Amino acid sequence: MIQQQIKVAVDAVVFGYKDKQLNVLLIKRKVAPFKNSWALPGGLVLEHESLEEAVVRELHEETNVKVNYLEQLYSFGKPDRDPRNRVVSITYFALVKPENYEIKADTDAEDVAWFTIDRLPELAFDHLHILEIAKKRLKNKLTYEPIGFDLLADKFLFSDLEKLYTTILEKSIDRRNFRKKILSFNILKELEEKVSEGRGRPANLFQFKKKEYFKLKEEGFLFDIK
Amino acid sequence: MIQQQIKVAVDAVVFGYKDKQLNVLLIKRKVAPFKNSWALPGGLVLEHESLEEAVVRELHEETNVKVNYLEQLYSFGKPDRDPRNRVVSITYFALVKPENYEIKADTDAEDVAWFTIDRLPELAFDHLHILEIAKKRLKNKLTYEPIGFDLLADKFLFSDLEKLYTTILEKSIDRRNFRKKILSFNILKELEEKVSEGRGRPANLFQFKKKEYFKLKEEGFLFDIK
DNA sequence: ACAAAAGTGTTCGGGTTACACCCATGG
DNA sequence: CCATGGGTGTAACCCGAACACTTTTGT
Secondary structure, X not given: OOOOOOEEEEEEEEEEEEOOEEXXXXXXXXXXXXXXXXXXXXXXXXXXOOXXXXXXXXXXXXXXXXXXXXXXXXXXXXXXXXXXXXXXXXXXXXXXXXXXXOOOOOOOEEEEEEEEOOOOOOEOXXXXXXXXXXXXXXXXXXXXXXXXXXXXXXXXXXXXXXXXXXXXXXXXXXXXXXXXXXXXXXXXXXXXXXXXXXXXXXXXEEEEOHHHHHHHHHOOOOOOOO | OOOOOOEEEEEEEEEEEEOOEEEEEEEEEOOOOOOOOEEOOEEEOOOOOOHHHHHHHHXXXXXXXXXXXXXXXXXXXXXXXXXXXXXXEEEEEEEEOHHHOOOOOOOOEEEEEEEEOOOOOOEOOOHHHHHHHHHHHHHHHHHXXXXXXXXXXXXXXXXXXXXXXXXXXXXXXXXXXXXXXXXXXXXXXXXXXXXOOOOOOOEEEEEEOHHHHHHHHHOOOOOOOO
């Protein structure tokens, strides 16, 4: 049999929530093909590393972010998806808290930037397609896992959480029912601190009780937001 | 940069429902490593073919089955998962109607057989792990997509469907509520034919209205069985 | 005092759950 | 006529959906 020539890459769709908008992290490619196009961060997997290690490494090298949540998304392998070589890409879905990291282009990338999800540049390869799939995953997963908290700051307002849901799910939510539901799960800690957002009544800060959530999950609890 | 040496394979977890039991299709390996061990059907992806094409080809070559339902499951890439080469495997989840096909070992396989899910032989590589993940996917998906019908004969009894659900989900179901629920979806056609299973009152045959289901799905209908 | 955002309860209806008896056939 | 599996309806309960006014602050 002929020696197989397929290359293995990883790419990541990294979501961040900034200025009450959903954002994606993109890099500007330094090399052909698609030189100077914007693309998902990623690159070839090295001999000795696992797929997850490759993603984490590439994200660090290219963008300097550390992800808060990471899971495999899907693998793409159409023979012609890369015009030069046959490349199979295992893609990942990541969430970060943008305020925690200073993004900066490093080795392989000409530039790095956050783009709001509805003002995207043209993307290299099939990366737009991958992004669409990631958006679906995000929307879906938001309803049955508490991953919204991986996009918000450590301490957040209830209105932030609500805004995040309405923004990502693209539908309005009844404030009372939403609050009632979330609080009934007992996975939030209400802090004493209050924050005044300009005008209006100051709001309470909350924290996600991650450990308690995982314990509840073990016991069969299901997070579920319609 | 050193030329990347990672190989790309596909493997499939093929489920069939035989004798009121969930079965998996396995092959006996002809070549090292794990020569003569049982394993998931699969193999290296060829230069010119997509991942799906590779799975379909391998299944045909190794087992002679044609799948009824196929979706990507997960990709595995730990550096040491194959003792000889670095192999990344993109795995697939497939459903077949066992009565439709004559399985037979062909080119690459020493033997092929159905194994009931709770009497498995030792499996090669990390294939047991993959199988566990596929089982979870099956259990889960059964509740929100009508994939049970891809495991049953074209015409089936309601009791077959119910048995399939109780078997795979490993819990009992109230017959009346189950029937009411499924029938309310309007995705089954009740045939005139009746079948007598030995003793007892003869039962009605049903067919899954696939087209109607997909039309309903387009319109926002959600299949959902608790 | 007014504008802006936060916080809070109740009612209604639909869907899920629980539950038991009669029917049609074969032996 | 008995054993076996098939087929059917109703009542209770719970959860999700709808809905509007008061509170606290800044200007």
